[in-house]
């Protein structure tokens with residue numbers, strides 16, 4: 076639909092955006108229909124988890140001109156951002172809704188924003204979900220993908236998503252994507268990705 080505007084507006088000033096995991100909306104929510112439609116839009120890199128469960132979908136609101144959907148990417152420069160914008164806009168367009176999709180990078184995304192359902196789905200997808208992030212709530216603007224403190228508990232204890240063993244070892248600080256590390260289980264011997272907390 077040509078009226079859909081997918082302009083990528085990066086605005087550093089903070090909107091009154093929520094922090095933390097967002098629960099599925101109830102029918103009483105003003106934008107319930109939009110939120111429900113967007114339940115079908117998944118993370119391009121982790122297709123079993125939708126954008127709300129990932130903590131990337133932050134807000135739906137109306138401006139004077141249009142319906143606006145606000146996304147916060149997992150990190151600034153994430154290569155999946157354009158794909159996510161297109162997927163949100165096209166999903167709403169198929170339902171006859173024109174929307175502007177906008178990226179906001181403040182407050183910065185945190186892996187603490189993943190919902191409990193996202194953690195379960197990651198494990199089934201053989202990705203160990205992130206441990207709690209000590210920096211959460213500090214609204215960091217600079218992300219650390221590599222561990223700056225290898226003694227950090229959250230980084231050391233990645234339970235194997237296959238067998239549940241915590242007898243695991245990090246074999247590379249980077250896995251299939253920049254936000255994951257590569258681990259190996261010392262009990263079942265299988266490698267797995269660990270979604271790093273940040």
Ligand SMILES: [Zn+2]
Pocket residue numbers: 235236237238239240260261262263264265
């Ligand atoms: Zn294992």
